Amino acid sequence: MELFKIIKLEFNFFVNRKEFLYVFTVSLLLMIVAFFVDLYNLFQEDIMNIPPANQLWVGFDSRIGDLFYMFLLPLLASLAYADTYYLNNRLGVYKYILTRCHKKNYVLAKGIVVAFSGFIVIFVPLLINQLLYFIIAPLNSSKNILGWPAYMFIETKNMIFANLFLNSPYLYNILYMVLAGIVGSLAALTSYAISFITNKSRLIIVATPLVIYLVSSFVSALLGRANYCLVYYLQGFTTISGLNATYFFVVLIMSFILSISIIIFKNMIAKDELY
Amino acid sequence: MLIKMRKIACYFLAAILSVTLFANIVYAAYQYYSTTLPPLKGDRTLISGYKTTGYDNILHRNISIGGSYDAVDVWIERKNADDSWTRVSDNEAHYEGGGPYTLWANTDLLSGDFIRVRGQNHDLTYVYVTIKGEIDLR
Numbered sequence: 001m002e003l004f005k006i007i008k009l010e011f012n013f014f015v016n017r018k019e020f021l022y023v024f025t026v027s028l029l030l031m032i033v034a035f036f037v038d039l040y041n042l043f044q045e046d047i048m049n050i051p052p053a054n055q056l057w058v059g060f061d062s063r064i065g066d067l068f069y070m071f072l073l074p075l076l077a078s079l080a081y082a083d084t085y086y087l088n089n090r091l092g093v094y095k096y097i098l099t100r101c102h103k104k105n106y107v108l109a110k111g112i113v114v115a116f117s118g119f120i121v122i123f124v125p126l127l128i129n130q131l132l133y134f135i136i137a138p139l140n141s142s143k144n145i146l147g148w149p150a151y152m153f154i155e156t157k158n159m160i161f162a163n164l165f166l167n168s169p170y171l172y173n174i175l176y177m178v179l180a181g182i183v184g185s186l187a188a189l190t191s192y193a194i195s196f197i198t199n200k201s202r203l204i205i206v207a208t209p210l211v212i213y214l215v216s217s218f219v220s221a222l223l224g225r226a227n228y229c230l231v232y233y234l235q236g237f238t239t240i241s242g243l244n245a246t247y248f249f250v251v252l253i254m255s256f257i258l259s260i261s262i263i264i265f266k267n268m269i270a271k272d273e274l275y
Numbered sequence: 276m277l278i279k280m281r282k283i284a285c286y287f288l289a290a291i292l293s294v295t296l297f298a299n300i301v302y303a304a305y306q307y308y309s310t311t312l313p314p315l316k317g318d319r320t321l322i323s324g325y326k327t328t329g330y331d332n333i334l335h336r337n338i339s340i341g342g343s344y345d346a347v348d349v350w351i352e353r354k355n356a357d358d359s360w361t362r363v364s365d366n367e368a369h370y371e372g373g374g375p376y377t378l379w380a381n382t383d384l385l386s387g388d389f390i391r392v393r394g395q396n397h398d399l400t401y402v403y404v405t406i407k408g409e410i411d412l413r
Contacts, residue, residue, distance in 0.1 A: 066399035239346035
């Protein structure tokens with residue numbers, strides 16, 4: 001019962017938090033800008049020359065989408081709510097909270113809301129972007145995003161879920177929105193876990209998931225193994241060969257286990273001055 | 276007799292030249308290129324040269340891209356009188372091992388126009404990526 005009360009309280013803090021509103025606005029603005037760029041390019045174009053809405057979606061094959069996925073996704077997710085434990089600790093607020101509830105419940109409730117915050121700041125703007133394209137683009141079209149003639153079908157050989165794309169292209173996009181949301185959620189959870197390890201700087205807590213994400217992708221690309229860059233698993237359409245779904249899900253599960261392990265170890269096993 | 280032989284020689288030469296020119300027009304003249312595509316979708320000229328025909332397209336084949344990258348976005352640009360360049364086609368994705376691709380210009384290209392084929396990696400990359408292939412500017 002206490003856990004639900006704290007979750008509700010944390011959720012209220014999250015929704016009213018200034019940083020969340022800023023991050024959500026930035027994320028949403030990017031999606032709207034991407035939409036307006038395409039709107040400008042396709043203005044007064046013959047309907048036969050417009051690709052379908054699912055292929056215009058920012059998470060499918062878009063330059064702004066590329067930048068969003070490559071540089072912003074983990075940072076936006078971490079900025080929304082993941083540093084609040086650090087701030088509570090730094091400002092001494094946690095003492096007042098922990099004298100009124102169990103630390104276990106407090107940490108768990110915060111963890112749930114942090115994970116939710118990372119998911120929501122990524123998933124909702126992506127979904128809104130897709131909905132916007134329904135206004136200007138047809139649901140189905142023989143024209144594709146690759147600029148190929150109508151008689152040539154879009155290349156699917158590098159897609160992990162090619163069958164889903166061919167049968168239900170919009171469900172395929174929703175799947176990719178959820179995957180991006182999960183990665184955002186894990187980035188926020190990683191930040192949250194790091195806030196238990198160090199309380200030196202807010203920047204370290206917020207930026208660490210982005211640094212891990214960028215460095216691992218850069219090293220993979222440098223070694224000629226671009227198929228191990230996480231960013232290419234988050235977009236609906238890439239031309240990278242050798243993408244492996246098992247590798248992607250193992251990375252997600254491992255980062256989840258690692259974050260949870262840090263949180264459990266630092267709270268349940270290592271005792272502080274209050275517990 | 277000598278004049279007659281000279282005449283025959285002239286006809287023969289003219290015939291050979293005509294056949295050679297005709298062959299140039301009919302058969303594609305692919306040129307090999309090899310370059311690197313810059314990171315973060317940087318642009319690079321794959322090949323440049325004069326149009327030898329009035330066809331409004333170029334041909335692209337035998338594409339090979341380094342690493343795990345599989346496609347290059349290609350477009351045509353034409354040189355203007357003031358040495359600036361104007362894009363004359365849309366972007367088109369060309370896959371490694373695919374093709375031969377025909378990339379159409381959306382304007383009238385004339386024989387003697389100086390054009391270049393530009394390319395960038397289809398995906399946003401962190402590193403330079405090598406690319407090789409053959410292009411017929413036509």
